[in-house]
Amino acid sequence: MENEKEFEAQGFCPYCGQGVMIKTSYPVETQEELDQIAADRCGCQKASEERRKRSRREKIENYLKKHFDENMGDFIKETIELVQSYDIDRAAFTLGARNVSIWMDADAYLHVKIKHKSDDELKV
Ligand SMILES: [Zn+2]
Structure with a gap:
């Protein structure tokens, strides 16, 4: 095997602002990219918060993709933003046959609850 550069x-x-030495097996082009890698590795509180936010965003994306088509997903994402920034305490609305509630709990966890109306009625 050859030596990896x-x-x-x-x-x-x-x-x-903490400087972080970054070793990679490929050249990193811009300072911006280096700073992003530094943010991914830094142990400061704000960097950890940002990592948590990003992983939360990914989980929300996956959850919404599972339950809604894109347009509805975008609408719900906007509502989630509002709730997350505490502009409103809680949002609840009905989409077709689903009741959706979005709220932040006391431990700053975001909840998105989808309740399907269980009654199933056919009238012909
Ligand atoms: Zn930092």
């Missing part, structure tokens, strides 16, 4: 450069966490 390593590239080394410094990135700066955009939240606390």
